[in-house]
Amino acid sequence: MFFSIALLIVIVVISFRLAPREREADAHVHGAGQIGLLAALALFGVDYFTSYFYATGEMMSALHPYGLQKYAFVAVVVIAVANIVFGALYMYSLGIFNEGGGSYTAAMRYLAPGLSLVVAVVLIQDYIFTIVVSTLSGVDQLLSITNSYNTLWVIRFALGAGMAAITWWLTIRGRGESSRVVFSLLGIFGFLTIILGIGLFLAKAQGVPPAPFTEPTTTPSFWQAAYHMLTASMKGLVALSGLEAMSNGIQFVIHEDFGLVKWGKQHMPKLQGLWNFYSGKSGIGRMVQTSFLFYGGLTTAFLAYFAFHFNVFDGTLGRSLVGNLAYIGFNQIPGGNILYWAYQILAVALLAAASMTAFQDLQATAWRDVAIGEIPEIVVYRNPQGTFTRSVTAGFIVAVVIQLLVRGNTSAAVPYYGIGVFMPIMVMGFAIRKHILQTAKGAARFWGSFGATFAGILSGVVFIGQIVGKWSEGGWVVLITFSLLVLAANALLISPIGYRDPKTIHRIVREKARVQGSMASIVEWQSLRMQEYRYSLRERVLVSVTRFFDLFGVRRPMRFEPAPVAAGDYDHALHVDHPEAPSLLDQYLDHPEPKLGGAPKETTPAVKDS
Secondary structure (H helix, E strand, C coil), X not given: XXXXXXXXXXXXXXXXXXXXXXXXXXXXXXXXXXXCHHHHHHHHHHHHHHHHHCHHHHHHHCCHHHCCHHHHHHHHHHHHHHHHHHHHHHHXXXXXXXXXXXXXXXXXXXXXXXXXXXXXXXXXXXXXXXXXXXXXXXXXXXXXXXXXXXXXXXXXXXXXXXXXXXHHXXXXXXXXXXXXXXXXXXXXXXXXXXXXXXXXXXXXXCCCCCCCCCCCCCCCCHHHHHHXXXXXXXXXXXXXXXXXXXXXXXXXXXXXXXXXXXXXXXXXXXXXXXXXXCCHHHHHHHHHHHHHHHHHHHHHHHHHHHHHHHCCCXXXXXXXXXXXXXXXXXXXXXXXXXXXXXXXXXXXXXXXXXXXXXXXXXXXXXXXXXXXXXXXXXXXXXXXXXXXXXXXXXXXXXHHHHHHHCCCCHHHHHHHCCHHHHHHHHHHHHHHHHHHHHHCCHHHHXXXXXXXXXXXXXXXXXXXXXXXXXXXXXXXXXXXXXXXXXXXXXXXXXXXXXXXXXXXXXXHHHHHCCCCXXXXXXXXXXXXXXXXXXXXXXXXXXXXXXXXXXXXXXXXXXXXXXXXXXXXXXXXXXXXXXXXXCCCCHHHCCCCCCCCCXXXXXXXXCXXXX
16 A cells, blocks of 8 residues: 555656746746647647547447447557548648637638638537536546446536536636646656556456456347447547647647757757757647547557456446456556546546636637627637636536536437537648648649548548437437537628627727737638628528518518628738738728827826925
């Protein structure tokens, strides 16, 4: 016992010492809330890293009731390939869209404003379900400690809502403090998982018996088995939202080289191409996404192998799959029960913290959605720490309501989670393809467009596969909710809520959101483009409605809005050649005319002589 306690103390101390801390000097240079590599790895990677606790369990739950768990390696290969393909796509995209926005910006620039609107709505849905699934998965791990996995739904809901509340509170306190806590937890997780792996190999070598074997409920046919394999593969891919998360959140990353790149440029100049690839804030984002390339495949293979060997899955012996393996592995070490409890409690904390990724992305997208006219202006408020607190609070409330609707059941929420993110990935693939066709030449043009097309088609297949694979669990409902969300988004846009003139856009972006530079210019351009789309859509709808009522002899004069301001070319709006140029909306703002004698001098109240 003393050995395990001492080991745990050492791990905790090392992890907290390595955790990043936001310095006041950095806040002055980069802005409040801007983060470096370690903080970005924590905040934008925690959702993906903690998929370890539920993705394999969901995957195996689609196989073992039918006796197909020995074929889990097929699903693992699918997951690994998808991780590499989509990871490479997003790493490349950060060089193009290095001011944030992800597939939302990509669709607006290279595809169509209407498609960009769909992406914006789908991402908000996905981020909210990230909060729901992460916190409820934390409840699964917590209940596994006492073998109470199948407890009352009211208890599950109460625990899930409590975890969401904690992460909401941490998020509104600022990115610097949140990242320090999350990185420390991830460090502890990494060290303990290595020890767990050692324990599981020891258990296998010492002949620890598997759990009692249960007969499969049915013997599936070939096509039924293929369907279950599809379901398993799709369930194991639920956490790829981390790619879009980093692409969206790049606006919160400091624009400087991290330590390894600085060292490499100085001491290994022959690898200049590599250091340039990982340079600046795009490089920090790419380093975070590099960790995504192999993580999903390796962790899924690791857990699936030992789950099959020891015949343990979600619900076995009242524990989750990871809970069962942790119980076996840590008990091969002196005092391992202490480590088992620590690991399960850590899982609860990390899964709750995974909500922070979603909260960060709600911030990154909500203020843009306000600027384009999709969300009421009241949502935009940024506190002195740089956090958009109102969008975070709204996301928290909606997530708790959904937790109540699914009665605290993780599996009931999973079909809605992960589906939405593959549509934006598909959009990103085809947008990158168009970019390459316009800018590249020769072999780079051919192979680049081929790779982007393959990624786009693969993500489209996965998007459809997610719905089909989860059809019996509510996947069909996703088609309905997806369609309703798209219709509602367009309805809100053409309503009075969606109208934005240049002055309003400038006020939202520059004054309320307090965003400057290229990021502000991008959103201003997007907002003007969306207003062009709104005008066109609104006129088509009004004409159609007028013609419909005209069939019945009802004739009313149409009310036309003035045509919106033209957005112009993307590169011109960003002032690529002249970054010091003013906002493209500056020409539409009111500027006070100079008076005779010049502007009045600023004075301060007179001070009486003592």
